[in-house]
Amino acid sequence: MNKLYVVGIGPGAYEKMTIEAANALKNSDVIIGYTVYVDLVKEHFSGKEFLTTPMKKEVDRCVMAFEEAMKGKTVSMICSGDAGVYGMSGLMYEIGVKYPEVELEIIPGVTAATGGAAVLGAPLIHDFCLISLSDLLTPWEKIEARLLNAAKADFVICLYNPSSKKRHDYLQKACDLMMQHQSPETVCGIVGNIGRDGEHMQVMTLKELRDTKVDMFTTVFIGNSQTMNIQGKMVTPRGYKNV
Amino acid sequence: MNKLYVVGIGPGAYEKMTIEAANALKNSDVIIGYTVYVDLVKEHFSGKEFLTTPMKKEVDRCVMAFEEAMKGKTVSMICSGDAGVYGMSGLMYEIGVKYPEVELEIIPGVTAATGGAAVLGAPLIHDFCLISLSDLLTPWEKIEARLLNAAKADFVICLYNPSSKKRHDYLQKACDLMMQHQSPETVCGIVGNIGRDGEHMQVMTLKELRDTKVDMFTTVFIGNSQTMNIQGKMVTPRGYKNV
Numbered sequence: 001m002n003k004l005y006v007v008g009i010g011p012g013a014y015e016k017m018t019i020e021a022a023n024a025l026k027n028s029d030v031i032i033g034y035t036v037y038v039d040l041v042k043e044h045f046s047g048k049e050f051l052t053t054p055m056k057k058e059v060d061r062c063v064m065a066f067e068e069a070m071k072g073k074t075v076s077m078i079c080s081g082d083a084g085v086y087g088m089s090g091l092m093y094e095i096g097v098k099y100p101e102v103e104l105e106i107i108p109g110v111t112a113a114t115g116g117a118a119v120l121g122a123p124l125i126h127d128f129c130l131i132s133l134s135d136l137l138t139p140w141e142k143i144e145a146r147l148l149n150a151a152k153a154d155f156v157i158c159l160y161n162p163s164s165k166k167r168h169d170y171l172q173k174a175c176d177l178m179m180q181h182q183s184p185e186t187v188c189g190i191v192g193n194i195g196r197d198g199e200h201m202q203v204m205t206l207k208e209l210r211d212t213k214v215d216m217f218t219t220v221f222i223g224n225s226q227t228m229n230i231q232g233k234m235v236t237p238r239g240y241k242n243v
Numbered sequence: 244m245n246k247l248y249v250v251g252i253g254p255g256a257y258e259k260m261t262i263e264a265a266n267a268l269k270n271s272d273v274i275i276g277y278t279v280y281v282d283l284v285k286e287h288f289s290g291k292e293f294l295t296t297p298m299k300k301e302v303d304r305c306v307m308a309f310e311e312a313m314k315g316k317t318v319s320m321i322c323s324g325d326a327g328v329y330g331m332s333g334l335m336y337e338i339g340v341k342y343p344e345v346e347l348e349i350i351p352g353v354t355a356a357t358g359g360a361a362v363l364g365a366p367l368i369h370d371f372c373l374i375s376l377s378d379l380l381t382p383w384e385k386i387e388a389r390l391l392n393a394a395k396a397d398f399v400i401c402l403y404n405p406s407s408k409k410r411h412d413y414l415q416k417a418c419d420l421m422m423q424h425q426s427p428e429t430v431c432g433i434v435g436n437i438g439r440d441g442e443h444m445q446v447m448t449l450k451e452l453r454d455t456k457v458d459m460f461t462t463v464f465i466g467n468s469q470t471m472n473i474q475g476k477m478v479t480p481r482g483y484k485n486v
Binding site: 008013014015016017018020082083084085086087089090092093096097106110111117119123125127131132137142145146148149152153154155230231233235236237238 | 251253256257258259260261262263265266325326327328329330332333334335336337340349350351352353354357358360361362364365366367368369370371372373374375379380381382385386388389391392393395396397398473474476478479480481482483
Protein backbone atom coordinates (compact mmCIF):
# COMPACT_ATOMS: atom_id res chain seq x y z
CA MET A 1 0.00 0.00 0.00
CA ASN A 2 1.17 3.52 -0.73
CA LYS A 3 2.08 5.39 2.45
CA LEU A 4 1.04 8.97 3.15
CA TYR A 5 2.18 10.57 6.39
CA VAL A 6 0.33 13.58 7.81
CA VAL A 7 2.97 15.14 10.03
CA GLY A 8 2.67 17.76 12.77
CA ILE A 9 6.06 19.51 12.74
CA GLY A 10 5.46 21.36 16.04
CA PRO A 11 5.71 25.12 16.61
CA GLY A 12 8.51 25.79 14.12
CA ALA A 13 12.04 25.11 15.36
CA TYR A 14 13.46 21.82 14.08
CA GLU A 15 14.22 20.63 17.64
CA LYS A 16 10.54 20.90 18.60
CA MET A 17 9.63 18.18 16.09
CA THR A 18 9.29 14.61 17.40
CA ILE A 19 11.91 12.02 16.44
CA GLU A 20 9.12 10.11 14.68
CA ALA A 21 8.18 13.19 12.62
CA ALA A 22 11.79 13.76 11.57
CA ASN A 23 12.08 10.08 10.58
CA ALA A 24 8.90 10.28 8.47
CA LEU A 25 10.28 13.29 6.59
CA LYS A 26 13.65 11.54 6.12
CA ASN A 27 11.87 8.50 4.66
CA SER A 28 9.69 10.53 2.30
CA ASP A 29 10.28 11.24 -1.38
CA VAL A 30 7.98 14.25 -1.42
CA ILE A 31 7.17 16.82 1.30
CA ILE A 32 4.01 18.88 0.74
CA GLY A 33 2.70 21.85 2.71
CA TYR A 34 1.78 25.48 2.99
CA THR A 35 4.74 27.55 1.74
CA VAL A 36 5.67 28.97 5.17
CA TYR A 37 5.92 25.52 6.81
CA VAL A 38 7.88 23.99 3.94
CA ASP A 39 10.40 26.85 4.30
CA LEU A 40 10.76 26.00 8.01
CA VAL A 41 11.87 22.40 7.37
CA LYS A 42 13.59 22.65 3.95
CA GLU A 43 17.17 23.09 5.16
CA HIS A 44 17.00 19.96 7.35
CA PHE A 45 15.79 17.59 4.62
CA SER A 46 17.92 18.17 1.53
CA GLY A 47 17.37 16.10 -1.59
CA LYS A 48 13.61 15.87 -1.14
CA GLU A 49 11.01 17.05 -3.62
CA PHE A 50 9.08 19.97 -2.07
CA LEU A 51 5.60 20.95 -3.23
CA THR A 52 3.62 23.90 -1.87
CA THR A 53 0.21 25.49 -2.25
CA PRO A 54 -0.85 28.87 -0.86
CA MET A 55 -3.12 29.40 2.18
CA LYS A 56 -6.83 28.59 1.74
CA LYS A 57 -5.98 26.00 -0.97
CA GLU A 58 -6.25 23.15 1.54
CA VAL A 59 -8.38 20.85 -0.61
CA ASP A 60 -5.98 21.22 -3.58
CA ARG A 61 -3.08 20.45 -1.25
CA CYS A 62 -4.72 17.25 0.02
CA VAL A 63 -5.57 16.04 -3.50
CA MET A 64 -1.96 16.78 -4.55
CA ALA A 65 -0.67 14.63 -1.68
CA PHE A 66 -2.89 11.66 -2.61
CA GLU A 67 -2.00 11.97 -6.30
CA GLU A 68 1.73 11.92 -5.49
CA ALA A 69 1.23 8.85 -3.27
CA MET A 70 -0.68 7.16 -6.14
CA LYS A 71 2.50 7.51 -8.25
CA GLY A 72 4.16 5.13 -5.77
CA LYS A 73 6.07 7.81 -3.87
CA THR A 74 6.27 8.04 -0.07
CA VAL A 75 4.69 11.38 0.78
CA SER A 76 4.58 13.59 3.88
CA MET A 77 1.96 16.30 4.19
CA ILE A 78 3.21 18.71 6.86
CA CYS A 79 1.24 20.98 9.19
CA SER A 80 2.51 23.37 11.86
CA GLY A 81 1.81 22.28 15.43
CA ASP A 82 -0.26 19.11 15.48
CA ALA A 83 -1.95 17.91 12.26
CA GLY A 84 -5.07 17.01 14.24
CA VAL A 85 -5.71 20.37 15.95
CA TYR A 86 -7.25 22.80 13.44
CA GLY A 87 -4.98 20.93 11.02
CA MET A 88 -5.23 18.88 7.84
CA SER A 89 -5.72 15.35 9.13
CA GLY A 90 -9.55 15.56 9.10
CA LEU A 91 -9.72 16.77 5.51
CA MET A 92 -7.21 14.06 4.55
CA TYR A 93 -9.57 11.35 5.86
CA GLU A 94 -12.53 12.97 4.10
CA ILE A 95 -10.71 13.13 0.74
CA GLY A 96 -9.00 9.77 1.37
CA VAL A 97 -12.29 7.92 0.82
CA LYS A 98 -11.58 8.32 -2.91
CA TYR A 99 -8.08 6.83 -2.57
CA PRO A 100 -8.50 3.43 -0.87
CA GLU A 101 -5.05 2.35 -2.12
CA VAL A 102 -3.34 4.97 0.04
CA GLU A 103 -2.72 4.30 3.74
CA LEU A 104 -2.76 7.38 5.97
CA GLU A 105 -0.59 7.62 9.08
CA ILE A 106 -1.00 10.63 11.36
CA ILE A 107 2.11 11.68 13.28
CA PRO A 108 1.24 13.93 16.23
CA GLY A 109 3.23 17.00 17.22
CA VAL A 110 3.39 19.79 19.80
CA THR A 111 0.44 22.14 19.19
CA ALA A 112 0.52 25.89 19.95
CA ALA A 113 -1.48 25.35 23.18
CA THR A 114 1.17 23.17 24.82
CA GLY A 115 4.11 24.86 23.07
CA GLY A 116 2.89 28.29 24.18
CA ALA A 117 2.04 27.04 27.68
CA ALA A 118 5.66 25.97 28.17
CA VAL A 119 6.79 29.53 27.38
CA LEU A 120 4.24 31.17 29.72
CA GLY A 121 4.80 28.80 32.65
CA ALA A 122 2.09 26.25 33.37
CA PRO A 123 -1.33 27.71 32.43
CA LEU A 124 -2.93 24.43 31.19
CA ILE A 125 -2.31 22.20 34.20
CA HIS A 126 -6.04 21.73 34.80
CA ASP A 127 -9.13 21.26 32.55
CA PHE A 128 -9.03 23.58 29.53
CA CYS A 129 -10.74 24.43 26.23
CA LEU A 130 -9.28 25.29 22.85
CA ILE A 131 -11.40 27.75 20.91
CA SER A 132 -10.62 29.29 17.53
CA LEU A 133 -11.93 32.85 17.05
CA SER A 134 -11.97 32.41 13.26
CA ASP A 135 -15.52 32.57 11.93
CA LEU A 136 -14.52 31.58 8.39
CA LEU A 137 -16.05 28.08 8.79
CA THR A 138 -17.97 28.47 12.07
CA PRO A 139 -20.84 30.88 12.79
CA TRP A 140 -19.91 33.57 15.35
CA GLU A 141 -22.97 32.63 17.49
CA LYS A 142 -21.45 29.16 17.99
CA ILE A 143 -18.09 30.65 19.00
CA GLU A 144 -19.85 33.04 21.40
CA ALA A 145 -21.79 30.19 23.05
CA ARG A 146 -18.55 28.26 23.53
CA LEU A 147 -16.77 31.24 25.10
CA LEU A 148 -19.68 31.82 27.51
CA ASN A 149 -20.07 28.17 28.51
CA ALA A 150 -16.32 27.76 28.97
CA ALA A 151 -16.15 30.87 31.20
CA LYS A 152 -19.20 29.77 33.18
CA ALA A 153 -17.63 26.37 33.92
CA ASP A 154 -14.30 27.98 34.97
CA PHE A 155 -12.19 26.28 32.29
CA VAL A 156 -8.77 27.65 31.39
CA ILE A 157 -9.22 28.83 27.79
CA CYS A 158 -6.68 28.86 24.99
CA LEU A 159 -7.61 30.95 21.94
CA TYR A 160 -6.29 30.12 18.45
CA ASN A 161 -6.59 32.62 15.56
CA PRO A 162 -7.34 35.49 17.96
CA SER A 163 -7.08 38.16 15.30
CA SER A 164 -6.78 38.93 11.62
CA LYS A 165 -7.16 42.00 9.43
CA LYS A 166 -10.89 41.44 9.04
CA ARG A 167 -11.38 40.37 12.67
CA HIS A 168 -9.34 43.02 14.49
CA ASP A 169 -11.84 43.41 17.38
CA TYR A 170 -12.64 39.72 18.00
CA LEU A 171 -10.31 39.33 20.98
CA GLN A 172 -11.90 42.39 22.59
CA LYS A 173 -15.37 40.89 22.02
CA ALA A 174 -14.21 37.56 23.49
CA CYS A 175 -12.79 39.25 26.61
CA ASP A 176 -16.03 41.17 27.15
CA LEU A 177 -17.94 37.86 27.03
CA MET A 178 -15.47 36.26 29.48
CA MET A 179 -15.95 39.11 31.94
CA GLN A 180 -19.64 38.25 32.23
CA HIS A 181 -18.49 35.25 34.30
CA GLN A 182 -14.81 35.76 35.20
CA SER A 183 -13.12 38.50 37.23
CA PRO A 184 -11.37 41.26 35.22
CA GLU A 185 -8.32 40.39 37.36
CA THR A 186 -8.17 36.80 35.97
CA VAL A 187 -4.56 36.00 35.05
CA CYS A 188 -4.01 35.82 31.27
CA GLY A 189 -1.06 35.46 28.94
CA ILE A 190 -0.08 35.81 25.30
CA VAL A 191 2.73 34.14 23.36
CA GLY A 192 3.87 35.19 19.90
CA ASN A 193 6.02 33.31 17.35
CA ILE A 194 6.21 30.19 19.56
CA GLY A 195 9.45 28.30 18.91
CA ARG A 196 10.51 30.70 16.16
CA ASP A 197 12.65 33.83 15.86
CA GLY A 198 11.08 36.69 17.78
CA GLU A 199 9.31 34.52 20.35
CA HIS A 200 7.83 36.74 23.04
CA MET A 201 5.42 36.37 25.97
CA GLN A 202 3.53 38.55 28.40
CA VAL A 203 1.42 37.82 31.49
CA MET A 204 -1.41 40.26 32.26
CA THR A 205 -4.97 40.51 33.61
CA LEU A 206 -8.13 39.82 31.59
CA LYS A 207 -8.94 43.54 31.75
CA GLU A 208 -5.53 44.35 30.23
CA LEU A 209 -5.85 41.59 27.62
CA ARG A 210 -9.07 43.20 26.41
CA ASP A 211 -7.10 46.25 25.29
CA THR A 212 -4.05 44.42 23.93
CA LYS A 213 -3.45 44.18 20.19
CA VAL A 214 -2.40 40.75 18.98
CA ASP A 215 -1.61 39.35 15.52
CA MET A 216 -2.40 36.03 13.85
CA PHE A 217 0.86 34.49 15.12
CA THR A 218 -0.22 34.96 18.74
CA THR A 219 -1.80 32.34 21.01
CA VAL A 220 -3.89 33.66 23.91
CA PHE A 221 -4.40 32.04 27.32
CA ILE A 222 -7.15 33.00 29.80
CA GLY A 223 -6.74 31.48 33.27
CA ASN A 224 -9.38 29.92 35.50
CA SER A 225 -10.36 31.39 38.90
CA GLN A 226 -7.31 29.72 40.54
CA THR A 227 -4.62 30.73 38.01
CA MET A 228 -1.75 32.73 39.54
CA ASN A 229 0.99 35.06 38.40
CA ILE A 230 4.11 33.56 40.04
CA GLN A 231 7.09 35.82 39.44
CA GLY A 232 5.90 36.72 35.96
CA LYS A 233 4.84 33.19 34.98
CA MET A 234 1.23 32.08 34.45
CA VAL A 235 0.55 29.05 36.65
CA THR A 236 -2.68 27.09 37.19
CA PRO A 237 -2.76 24.75 40.22
CA ARG A 238 -3.60 21.04 39.84
CA GLY A 239 -6.97 21.34 41.51
CA TYR A 240 -9.20 23.06 43.99
CA LYS A 241 -8.42 21.00 47.08
CA ASN A 242 -5.21 21.30 49.07
CA VAL A 243 -3.63 17.87 49.29
CA MET B 244 22.37 29.50 37.25
CA ASN B 245 21.53 25.85 37.86
CA LYS B 246 19.35 24.43 35.11
CA LEU B 247 16.31 22.25 35.74
CA TYR B 248 14.39 20.90 32.75
CA VAL B 249 10.78 19.78 33.12
CA VAL B 250 10.39 17.45 30.17
CA GLY B 251 7.27 15.99 28.56
CA ILE B 252 8.42 12.67 27.08
CA GLY B 253 5.25 12.10 25.03
CA PRO B 254 3.01 9.05 25.12
CA GLY B 255 5.73 6.49 25.79
CA ALA B 256 7.67 5.29 22.75
CA TYR B 257 11.09 6.93 22.43
CA GLU B 258 10.33 8.12 18.88
CA LYS B 259 7.33 10.13 20.11
CA MET B 260 9.63 12.37 22.16
CA THR B 261 10.71 15.70 20.62
CA ILE B 262 14.32 16.15 19.52
CA GLU B 263 14.59 18.92 22.12
CA ALA B 264 13.36 16.57 24.89
CA ALA B 265 15.90 13.89 23.90
CA ASN B 266 18.67 16.55 23.90
CA ALA B 267 17.68 17.77 27.37
CA LEU B 268 17.87 14.22 28.74
CA LYS B 269 21.24 13.65 26.99
CA ASN B 270 22.60 16.84 28.59
CA SER B 271 21.36 15.98 32.09
CA ASP B 272 23.33 14.41 34.90
CA VAL B 273 20.20 13.26 36.73
CA ILE B 274 16.80 12.12 35.41
CA ILE B 275 13.94 12.11 37.94
CA GLY B 276 10.40 10.82 37.57
CA TYR B 277 7.65 8.44 38.51
CA THR B 278 9.02 4.88 38.33
CA VAL B 279 6.97 3.85 35.27
CA TYR B 280 8.18 6.80 33.15
CA VAL B 281 11.82 6.41 34.17
CA ASP B 282 11.62 2.76 33.06
CA LEU B 283 10.32 3.93 29.64
CA VAL B 284 13.38 6.11 28.92
CA LYS B 285 16.16 4.32 30.85
CA GLU B 286 17.53 2.17 28.01
CA HIS B 287 18.00 5.20 25.73
CA PHE B 288 20.01 7.29 28.19
CA SER B 289 22.70 5.08 29.69
CA GLY B 290 25.19 6.49 32.17
CA LYS B 291 22.71 8.85 33.79
CA GLU B 292 21.74 8.89 37.43
CA PHE B 293 18.05 7.90 37.72
CA LEU B 294 15.92 8.83 40.74
CA THR B 295 12.30 7.80 41.23
CA THR B 296 9.46 8.37 43.67
CA PRO B 297 6.17 6.47 43.71
CA MET B 298 2.80 7.86 42.54
CA LYS B 299 1.13 10.51 44.75
CA LYS B 300 4.57 11.62 46.03
CA GLU B 301 4.66 14.55 43.58
CA VAL B 302 5.75 17.20 46.08
CA ASP B 303 8.64 15.03 47.30
CA ARG B 304 9.66 14.43 43.67
CA CYS B 305 9.73 18.17 42.92
CA VAL B 306 11.75 18.98 46.05
CA MET B 307 14.19 16.20 45.13
CA ALA B 308 14.66 17.74 41.67
CA PHE B 309 15.43 21.21 43.07
CA GLU B 310 17.79 19.77 45.70
CA GLU B 311 19.73 17.87 43.02
CA ALA B 312 19.94 21.05 40.91
CA MET B 313 21.23 22.95 43.96
CA LYS B 314 24.18 20.51 44.07
CA GLY B 315 25.24 21.96 40.69
CA LYS B 316 23.91 19.08 38.60
CA THR B 317 21.87 19.48 35.41
CA VAL B 318 18.54 17.82 36.17
CA SER B 319 15.57 16.66 34.07
CA MET B 320 12.24 16.00 35.76
CA ILE B 321 10.24 13.85 33.32
CA CYS B 322 6.47 13.53 32.86
CA SER B 323 4.52 11.38 30.44
CA GLY B 324 2.76 13.30 27.67
CA ASP B 325 3.21 17.04 28.15
CA ALA B 326 4.53 18.36 31.48
CA GLY B 327 2.00 21.20 31.37
CA VAL B 328 -1.21 19.16 30.89
CA TYR B 329 -2.19 17.59 34.24
CA GLY B 330 1.60 17.38 34.69
CA MET B 331 4.29 18.58 37.06
CA SER B 332 5.27 21.97 35.61
CA GLY B 333 2.75 23.92 37.72
CA LEU B 334 3.89 22.38 41.00
CA MET B 335 7.50 23.00 39.94
CA TYR B 336 6.82 26.75 39.63
CA GLU B 337 5.00 26.76 42.98
CA ILE B 338 7.85 25.00 44.78
CA GLY B 339 10.48 26.87 42.75
CA VAL B 340 9.73 30.11 44.62
CA LYS B 341 11.95 28.70 47.41
CA TYR B 342 14.81 28.02 44.96
CA PRO B 343 15.54 31.31 43.17
CA GLU B 344 19.00 30.03 42.14
CA VAL B 345 17.45 27.34 39.91
CA GLU B 346 16.25 28.23 36.42
CA LEU B 347 13.29 26.17 35.15
CA GLU B 348 12.84 25.33 31.48
CA ILE B 349 9.67 23.56 30.38
CA ILE B 350 10.03 21.32 27.32
CA PRO B 351 6.65 20.53 25.77
CA GLY B 352 5.64 17.12 24.46
CA VAL B 353 2.81 15.25 22.76
CA THR B 354 -0.05 14.89 25.26
CA ALA B 355 -2.51 11.95 25.28
CA ALA B 356 -5.19 14.09 23.60
CA THR B 357 -3.17 14.67 20.43
CA GLY B 358 -1.33 11.35 20.60
CA GLY B 359 -4.62 9.45 20.96
CA ALA B 360 -6.34 11.57 18.32
CA ALA B 361 -3.70 10.51 15.77
CA VAL B 362 -4.56 6.85 16.47
CA LEU B 363 -8.34 7.39 16.22
CA GLY B 364 -8.23 9.53 13.06
CA ALA B 365 -8.91 13.25 13.47
CA PRO B 366 -11.39 13.80 16.33
CA LEU B 367 -9.92 17.11 17.62
CA ILE B 368 -9.89 19.14 14.39
CA HIS B 369 -12.31 21.70 15.83
CA ASP B 370 -12.78 23.39 19.25
CA PHE B 371 -12.38 20.91 22.10
CA CYS B 372 -12.16 20.57 25.90
CA LEU B 373 -9.92 18.45 28.04
CA ILE B 374 -11.58 17.27 31.25
CA SER B 375 -10.14 14.97 33.89
CA LEU B 376 -12.69 12.74 35.64
CA SER B 377 -10.44 12.42 38.70
CA ASP B 378 -12.07 14.03 41.74
CA LEU B 379 -8.99 13.62 43.91
CA LEU B 380 -8.19 17.36 43.77
CA THR B 381 -11.39 18.73 42.16
CA PRO B 382 -14.95 18.51 43.57
CA TRP B 383 -17.24 16.29 41.45
CA GLU B 384 -19.79 19.15 41.16
CA LYS B 385 -17.16 21.21 39.31
CA ILE B 386 -16.41 18.31 36.93
CA GLU B 387 -20.13 17.80 36.36
CA ALA B 388 -20.67 21.49 35.51
CA ARG B 389 -17.79 21.33 33.02
CA LEU B 390 -19.17 18.21 31.33
CA LEU B 391 -22.63 19.80 31.01
CA ASN B 392 -21.38 23.17 29.72
CA ALA B 393 -19.04 21.50 27.25
CA ALA B 394 -21.85 19.30 25.90
CA LYS B 395 -24.24 22.26 25.71
CA ALA B 396 -21.74 24.26 23.62
CA ASP B 397 -21.09 21.29 21.27
CA PHE B 398 -17.37 20.98 22.04
CA VAL B 399 -15.50 17.82 21.18
CA ILE B 400 -14.50 16.45 24.60
CA CYS B 401 -11.40 14.50 25.55
CA LEU B 402 -11.52 12.77 28.95
CA TYR B 403 -8.36 12.06 30.96
CA ASN B 404 -8.39 9.66 33.94
CA PRO B 405 -11.76 8.20 32.89
CA SER B 406 -11.65 5.41 35.45
CA SER B 407 -9.89 3.93 38.45
CA LYS B 408 -10.66 1.26 41.04
CA LYS B 409 -12.51 3.72 43.26
CA ARG B 410 -14.20 5.51 40.34
CA HIS B 411 -15.36 2.57 38.22
CA ASP B 412 -18.70 4.19 37.27
CA TYR B 413 -17.49 7.74 36.50
CA LEU B 414 -17.40 7.30 32.72
CA GLN B 415 -20.97 6.03 32.82
CA LYS B 416 -22.02 9.07 34.87
CA ALA B 417 -20.21 11.38 32.44
CA CYS B 418 -21.95 9.79 29.40
CA ASP B 419 -25.35 10.15 31.07
CA LEU B 420 -24.65 13.87 31.57
CA MET B 421 -23.51 14.23 27.94
CA MET B 422 -26.72 12.65 26.70
CA GLN B 423 -28.73 15.46 28.30
CA HIS B 424 -27.44 17.62 25.41
CA GLN B 425 -25.89 15.30 22.80
CA SER B 426 -27.43 12.51 20.72
CA PRO B 427 -26.81 8.94 21.94
CA GLU B 428 -25.53 8.34 18.38
CA THR B 429 -22.68 10.90 18.79
CA VAL B 430 -19.46 9.38 17.45
CA CYS B 431 -16.98 8.53 20.24
CA GLY B 432 -13.65 6.73 20.51
CA ILE B 433 -11.28 5.23 23.04
CA VAL B 434 -7.54 4.66 22.82
CA GLY B 435 -5.55 2.54 25.25
CA ASN B 436 -1.78 2.39 25.85
CA ILE B 437 -1.10 5.19 23.35
CA GLY B 438 2.35 4.81 21.80
CA ARG B 439 3.17 1.76 23.93
CA ASP B 440 2.94 -2.02 23.60
CA GLY B 441 -0.68 -3.11 23.40
CA GLU B 442 -1.97 0.11 21.83
CA HIS B 443 -5.62 -0.35 20.83
CA MET B 444 -8.47 1.84 19.64
CA GLN B 445 -12.20 1.57 19.06
CA VAL B 446 -14.78 3.91 17.50
CA MET B 447 -18.35 3.65 18.84
CA THR B 448 -21.45 5.69 19.71
CA LEU B 449 -21.99 7.65 22.92
CA LYS B 450 -24.64 5.11 23.93
CA GLU B 451 -22.15 2.27 23.48
CA LEU B 452 -19.40 4.21 25.29
CA ARG B 453 -21.68 4.48 28.33
CA ASP B 454 -21.56 0.70 28.74
CA THR B 455 -17.87 0.25 27.89
CA LYS B 456 -15.34 -0.59 30.61
CA VAL B 457 -12.11 1.39 30.39
CA ASP B 458 -8.99 1.43 32.56
CA MET B 459 -6.72 4.25 33.74
CA PHE B 460 -4.48 3.91 30.65
CA THR B 461 -7.38 4.80 28.35
CA THR B 462 -8.14 8.22 26.87
CA VAL B 463 -11.75 8.85 25.83
CA PHE B 464 -12.99 11.08 22.99
CA ILE B 465 -16.61 12.29 22.61
CA GLY B 466 -17.36 13.93 19.26
CA ASN B 467 -19.38 17.07 18.54
CA SER B 468 -22.63 17.04 16.54
CA GLN B 469 -20.65 16.99 13.26
CA THR B 470 -18.15 14.21 14.08
CA MET B 471 -18.28 11.28 11.65
CA ASN B 472 -17.23 7.65 11.54
CA ILE B 473 -15.31 7.42 8.24
CA GLN B 474 -14.34 3.82 7.54
CA GLY B 475 -13.74 3.10 11.22
CA LYS B 476 -11.91 6.38 11.93
CA MET B 477 -13.29 9.20 14.13
CA VAL B 478 -13.20 12.44 12.11
CA THR B 479 -14.45 15.93 13.04
CA PRO B 480 -14.83 18.41 10.15
CA ARG B 481 -13.08 21.82 10.23
CA GLY B 482 -16.29 23.76 10.74
CA TYR B 483 -20.01 24.06 10.21
CA LYS B 484 -20.01 25.86 6.88
CA ASN B 485 -19.28 24.19 3.58
CA VAL B 486 -16.47 26.09 1.90
